Amino acid sequence: MKTIRNLSLGLIVTLLLVIAAGCVTETPSNSNSSSPSPSVSPSPTATERSAVDVPVTLPVLDALLSDEAFRAKAKSQVALSDAEIAQLQKIAGEEVSKLRQANAEDQIGSAEESRQHAAEAIRGAVGEEKAKQLFALAQEYWVKGSDEPTADKSADTAKAAGPNAVPKDTRVVVNIPAYRMDVFREGELVKSYKIGIGYPEFPLPTGMRKAQSIIFNPTWTPPDEPWVAKMKNVSVGEKVEAGSKLNPLGPIKIPIGLPSLIHGGKSVAKLGTFASHGCVGLTTPQVQDFAKLLAQTSGTELSDVNIQANLKDKTQTKTVKLGHAVPVELRYETIVAEDGKLHIYKDVYDQNSNTEENLRAVLQANGVGMEDLTEAERTQVLSALNAMSVHPQNEPAAKSPATVPPPTSGASPSTNKTEKKAAVAKAKPLAKNQKEVVIEIAALKGKGYPVAVNLDTGAGKPPALLAKKV
Numbered sequence: 426m427k428t429i430r431n432l433s434l435g436l437i438v439t440l441l442l443v444i445a446a447g448c449v450t451e452t453p454s455n456s457n458s459s460s461p462s463p464s465v466s467p468s469p470t471a472t473e474r475s476a477v478d479v480p481v482t483l484p485v486l487d488a489l490l491s492d493e494a495f496r497a498k499a500k501s502q503v504a505l506s507d508a509e510i511a512q513l514q515k516i517a518g519e520e521v522s523k524l525r526q527a528n529a530e531d532q533i534g535s536a537e538e539s540r541q542h543a544a545e546a547i548r549g550a551v552g553e554e555k556a557k558q559l560f561a562l563a564q565e566y567w568v569k570g571s572d573e574p575t576a577d578k579s580a581d582t583a584k585a586a587g588p589n590a591v592p593k594d595t596r597v598v599v600n601i602p603a604y605r606m607d608v609f610r611e612g613e614l615v616k617s618y619k620i621g622i623g624y625p626e627f628p629l630p631t632g633m634r635k636a637q638s639i640i641f642n643p644t645w646t647p648p649d650e651p652w653v654a655k656m657k658n659v660s661v662g663e664k665v666e667a668g669s670k671l672n673p674l675g676p677i678k679i680p681i682g683l684p685s686l687i688h689g690g691k692s693v694a695k696l697g698t699f700a701s702h703g704c705v706g707l708t709t710p711q712v713q714d715f716a717k718l719l720a721q722t723s724g725t726e727l728s729d730v731n732i733q734a735n736l737k738d739k740t741q742t743k744t745v746k747l748g749h750a751v752p753v754e755l756r757y758e759t760i761v762a763e764d765g766k767l768h769i770y771k772d773v774y775d776q777n778s779n780t781e782e783n784l785r786a787v788l789q790a791n792g793v794g795m796e797d798l799t800e801a802e803r804t805q806v807l808s809a810l811n812a813m814s815v816h817p818q819n820e821p822a823a824k825s826p827a828t829v830p831p832p833t834s835g836a837s838p839s840t841n842k843t844e845k846k847a848a849v850a851k852a853k854p855l856a857k858n859q860k861e862v863v864i865e866i867a868a869l870k871g872k873g874y875p876v877a878v879n880l881d882t883g884a885g886k887p888p889a890l891l892a893k894k895v
Contacts, residue, residue: 481563482539482626483546484702487517489563503558505551512550520546536625537775537815584633584754588787589761589874595722596752597636599705601629602759602770602778604697604860605877606687606705608718616718617877618711621691621700628774629703634682634753639716639727641735641743642667643678643688668739676736677712679719681705681753688712693883697860699773708883724748759813760787762866762873769809771860779814781807791872802866809862 489495490513499505505513548556585592592598593612599605599620606618623629644664665672675690687705689712700706707715713732720727725748735743759770759778767787772779784806785795795803811817 481543481560482536482628483517483520483543484626485628486513486543486547486563487521490514490517495562498562499559502562503555505555505559509551509555513547516546516550535775536628536773539626540775587790588758588783589790591874592754594752596754597719598754598756599629600756600758600761601631602757602773602860603761603768606715607875607877608715608722610722614875614878617880618707618715619696619880619882621695621698621706622773623685623701623703624699625774627702629685629705629755631755631757634685634755635750636679636681636687636719636723636753637747637750638680639720639745639747640678640680641732641745642676642739642741643674644672644742666740667742675707675709675712676739677709677716679712679716685755687715687753691883696883711881711883714881719751720745720747723751760784760810762787762791762869763876764873765865765867765870767806767864767866767869769806769813769862769864771813772815773860775815777815779810781810784810788869791869793866793868793872797868798866802864805864806866809864812859813862 490499490510496510499510500507544556544560547559550556551559585598591612592609595610598607598609600607601622604620604622606620607614608616644667667674667676673690674686674688678686678688680686685703685705687707688701689707689709691700691706691708693708695706696708713736717727717729717732725745727745735745757774757776757778759772759776760783761768761770769779788794788797798806
C-alpha cells in the first residue's frame with residue numbers, strides 16, 4: 426500500500442475507510458478524549474485484551490499507520506522498524522481492499538472476529554511484545570487524537586456519570602446500539618433522531634467529542650488506494666464535487682473529531698442499521714434539520730433561508746463556524762431504563778455488555794434492585810439479556826438459580842409459579858435480526874433516561890410529538 430504523506434489523521438482515517446456510502450473528512454477537525462470500549466470477553470493474552478479495549482480492526486490500523494505522527498511514535502515508542510511498519514501497512518491495506526471488493530455493506534461481519542483477526546495478524550507480523558505496545562499507542566491516539574488543542578474550551582466537559590445518565594447541560598448524546606441521537610439544551614431533551622451507525626469493521630468510537638463547524642457542500646478526494654482504481658468515473662486525487670452521485674457525504678457534514686462525522690446522504694432504509702464507516706448517518710432532510718438545531722444550540726444564526734442559500738450552489742463548499750463548540754457524547758449502552766420500560770438492545774459491536782452485572786448497575790442508578798422486580802419481570806429481563814447477548818446460551822439465564830434473587834417477602838410459591846407461567850406466555854419469540862426487546866418494569870415508572878422527544882425517523886413526515894417526562 427502506498428504511503429500517503431502530509432495529511433492529517435482526520436483526513437486519512439475517513440479517506441481510507443470510505444466505501445461507496447462511507448464517511449470522509451477532508452479537513453482536520455478537533456477531537457476530545459474518548460473512552461476505550463469495554464472488553465468483549467476474557468482473552469488469553471494481554472495483546473488480545475488491548476485489541477478489545479480499543480476497537481482496533483485492520484481498517485482502523487490502516488488509517489492510524491497512514492498518519493506520519495503515529496508512524497513516528499510507533500518507531501520511537503514501540504521500536505518498530507521501517508520494514509515492520511511497511512508489513513503492517515501491507516496487511517491492513519489488503520484487508521481494506523478485500524472489504525471494498527467484497528462490498529462490506531452487503532457482508533457485515535462480526536466486530537469480535539474483526540478485532541481478534543487484527544490482533545492475530547499484528548502479533549504474527551511484529552511479535553507479542555511489540556503488538557502489545559502498538560495497541561497501547563493506538564489506545565492513546567483513540568483517546569486523545571492528534572489534533573492541536575483549540576482556544577474554545579466551551580465543550581470541554583466530562584462524560585455524564587453513571588449508566589443512562591441524563592445530561593444537565595447542553596450536548597448531543599448518541600447511543601450507538603439504540604441507533605439514536607438526542608439533542609439536550611440545558612438539561613432538557615429537545616429532539617431525537619433515528620440514525621445509522623458504523624459497520625463493525627468501521628466502528629463508531631465512544632467518549633466525548635465536540636462539534637465546532639457545519640460544512641455545506643463538502644467535496645470528496647479519493648485516496649491513492651487499490652480499490653479506488655476499480656471505481657468507475659473516479660480518479661485518485663481528483664476532487665469529486667458535492668452533489669455528485671459519486672460523493673458519499675451528502676449535502677452537509679459536521680466533523681466531531683477523528684475519525685467521525687455526522688453527515689447526511691443516507692436513505693431511510695439505512696437508519697436503524699449499519700450504514701457508515703465510523704460516522705453517524707442521517708438522511709438529507711434530517712441533517713438539514715439537525716444543522717439548524719445545532720446552530721441554535723450553539724448560539725449561531727442559521728435559518729432555513731441561510732441553509733438553502735448555502736446549499737444552492739453545490740460547487741461552492743461553505744463552512745459555518747459555531748458560536749460555541751457543542752459537546753458530542755458517544756455512548757455504548759445496550760440496557761436503558763426509560764419511564765417504566767427497560768430497553769435491551771442488540772450488542773452490535775460484540776462488547777459483552779448485556780450482562781446481569783450491567784443490568785443491576787442500570788437498576789441501581791434508578792434506585793431499583795433486582796428484588797424489586799416481580800419474578801415474571803426478572804424472567805423476561807434475564808431471558809432478553811441472553812437473547813441479545815454476543816453468545817446466547819441454549820438455556821436462558823433466567824433459569825439459573827444463581828442469577829434469580831429470592832422471592833420478595835409475602836409472595837407465595839403458587840403466586841411465583843403463576844407469574845413465571847404468565848411471563849413465559851407473554852414473551853414473544855425473537856424475530857430474526859431483532860435489535861431490541863422492550864419490557865415493562867413497574868418499579869421504573871417515572872425513572873430513567875428521557876423518552877424520545879419529537880423523534881425524527883427520517884421518513885420525511887412531520888414527527889409525532891412524544892410526551893416528555895414530568
